[in-house]
Amino acid sequence: MKSIFLRVLGIGAVSFLALGGVARGQTTADKSSDQLTAKQVRELVATATAPADHLRLSRHFAALAAKYESDAADHRALAALYRKAPTPSETKRPMAPDTAAHCDRFATLAANAATEARSMARAHEEMAAKHQ
DSSP states (O other): OHHHHHHHHHHHHHHHHHHHHHHHTOOHHHHTSSOOOHHHHHHHHHHOOSHHHHHHHHHHHHHHHHHHHHHHHHHHHHHHHHHHSOOTHHHHSTTOTTSHHHHHHHHHHHHHHHHHHHHHHHHHHHHHHHTO
16 A cells, blocks of 8 residues: 555656646636646645545546647647658758657657556556545
8 A cells, every 4th residue: 555655656746747737728628627737636645535536636647648648649640740741950950849850759758648647547546446
């Protein structure tokens, strides 16, 4: 139990770096979804004891993973477009915003963030099951 909690806190620290930008950019429509604000996540992580708390965190991280997966797909699509019609930046300024390599990098980062968020969702599901 303690090792799962420590693992969740460790992974959570990494996830919070990504959470800040996502939570601040939420629109009114997003607030009705399972995604929480960074403040709500911090409070729940600090105080979660009931299964419902962990399930709420699990839903949040699953929603966050879905968003990151969508971002990764968008960047992959952009990379494919840049490969079909390369810009002068491809050779003059590698990794410039209008290059396939740039989009590939962000697709990888978003996919990695989605993997971490899914891991957090599973960890909180396990915690909820153990608290029942």
